[in-house]
Amino acid sequence: MSWLRWLWRQLTSMRTALILLFLLALASVPGSLFPQRGTSPLKVSQYLRDHPKAGPFLDSLRMFDVFASPWFAAIYLLLFVSLAGCVLPRALVHFNELRGLPPEAPRNLSRLPTYVSWNSQARSEAVLPNVVNDWKSARWRVRHDGEWIAAEKGYSRETGNVMFHLSLLVLLVAVGLGSATGFKGTVIVREGSGFADNVTQFDTFTPGHLYSADKLPPFSFTLDDFVAEYQSGGQQNGAARLFHAVVTYKKSTTSTPTKHLIEVNDPLRIDGVSVYLVGHGYAPIFTVRDGKGNVVFQDASVFLPQDGNFTSTGVVKAPDTVPQLGLQGFFLPTATKDLRFGPRSTFPAANDPQVFLSAWSGDLGLDSGIPQSVYKLDTTNMKRLGIEELKPGQGWKIPGGHGTVEFTGYKEWAAFSITRDAGKGWALGSSIVAIVGLCLSLLIPRRRVWLRITAQPTGGSLYEVAGLSKTEAPGLTAEIEKLAAHVRKYAPEVAHVD
């Protein structure tokens, strides 16, 4: 038992808190230097491919999920146990102190760092009650006797300290529970298409550990229009200047549709779910006919941007022809004439859109049972038929009588992140309390002041005022002088009493 108590004392000491704080800072560093699965899973796979030896070793140390790793959790959980163990008892002590009285005046006031004294003919009975009133109305907590007054101020320093530390505990719980009960999903929506809040409609969906699927509110929306503007000319040519997505949403299947503008810093919020605009791109529209002239594909295909100028790649799959037909290629919003480096866009806006396509025939591999990316063509069992570049409205007769492709134009698409985090409000609330607590605890000094009136054998009294601050308080001297002035009003100084 005694070693348990010893352990607890060690854990809740300031020194341990300090060491755990250092460990916390140190443990966060690799999380900023290695790519993290939570934010950039693709970079993690890339890293693992590039470093076949070091990669798996680092992975076994959880270097790619630092902030979800057991050792990171161990540090902050220990820190918070230590915090609770340290601060809760302090809170109790402070609560009792709040109801108590300041301590008695020390015997020798002149040894205190701030000290003034003078002689006066005024008698203590006449002075004391007035000073007590004055000091009380200056919001000092006052205790007094026939000959002295003890006063204290700045209790909110400790209150603030307790507020701060306890709100950190609340913050931790809010962050943890919020992400455990929430979810995060992303979806790409083309202009004119829509999204209904159903798990199957997400492109990616990450639920928290305690999440259950029936918590999705029944809302839906369609993307009516996506608008992007870019800087043209200058050093920052092509830099984005404005994005917005015009959507029409319905809170539930039966409610009336409402128009709404989603911008980058302005999400749509419905029933605890937020819809953010996080990306955009182009979806060229193709009409594909087979050798007999039957339409086998007619739609806008989402192409994924590869660079800041939206050189985009994508595919079209037409599985219903024999043999099956596939197109893969580039969409360039502003095509360059210079093809030395391959097809490439020179500006993000669709000023001169073109597609570069290669047509393939054979087996798309859709029936193999292995899930396929909708953005890639598996050409292992396919034969290339030819390549062609097209402007909007142009068509292409695929060599070998395999049919035709018409590039009719393009739509834009927007990527949305749809999230729910019920802990958000609590996290914000506790952060605000933490900041207020910090300000109180760091900016308000706790200070004590005493007045002692000593009757002199020769008549008259010696008046002494002295003060002390437990923390390094600027301006204590000025404050003491002000309080002494209250006293002097009732006990004017006389040159000498003898």
Place this chain on the structure above:
Amino acid sequence: MSINETLAQGSNILVYGSMAAYTGAMTAFTISLAKGRRIESLQDSAARTAGASHQARMGSTATLDRPAVSTAITSDDKLGEGRRAGNIGMSLTWLATILLGGGLALRGFSAHRLPWGNMYEFSLAAAFAVSLSFCILSLNRDLRWLGLFITMPVLLDLGVAVTVLYTDSAQLVPALHSYWLAIHVTAMIACVGAFTVGGALSALYLVAEHVENRITAGEKPGRWGTIASRIPAADRLDLMAYRIHAFMFPMWTFAVVAGAIWAEAAWGRYWGWDPKETWAFITWVIYAAYLHARATHGWRGRKAAYVALGGFIAILFNYFIVNMFVNGLHSYSGLN
């Protein structure tokens, strides 16, 4: 809205003007330091500090409210030369600060927005914040001895800004269209400015403490003795550094929270361990550790000062290394 090129050029001219003034100020402060002397002798400071820590060990509450030493380089007119150079340094620093402020303002007017949208502007703003913090602090105390240690980093920062980080004035990318940008970044800049002053004080504290320890141990002051004899005593430096850090820590907390509010609106999560966020967190933890260290027996003084410097290094790392070499969402450097 388009960019007003005339104003953008005017901004550049003012920035170069301020750099010239800072160079002058730095020279003047150096001369002033070389010629100045402080009132209290190193021996007295060392004795007092040793006495104070003895008192603290004895359990009495020693407060430092009554300044035992003037932080003036000198108030002795016979040593007028150092004093005059220091005054020139202060005046030039004020001038440079005003020019730099003007440069920032024109930069903002030229693009019709707050002038902290990319790394170049952020560097100007940070230099301005450092310089302004110093000027404001010098209003009611004599800080001529600190001038060199402020104008030097400011000038370095401006030099990096105009050579490496320069970007033409331009509009912002959409993610930066938010009034939380104004709040978050303004708070961050103010913190960086004040923490730089705090870091300089902590570094000088280490120098003073080292020399005073040598004297207490009966040794010669050593090669740091010259600097130590021109700056205030260790306990004063420690207290000044503490006050700045303690004052700015809530501000840093606020700046991080404001960033989280902005991130929630822009990226759909208030905290995502993006490299910049991670380093803001690391900085916060280090400064919290500093405040703890100052309240922990055996950590006050030298160790605490090292922790404070660690916090400042984290700020620098976040600013230069993370911005330029680590990819994250916060890619606002404006460089390619």
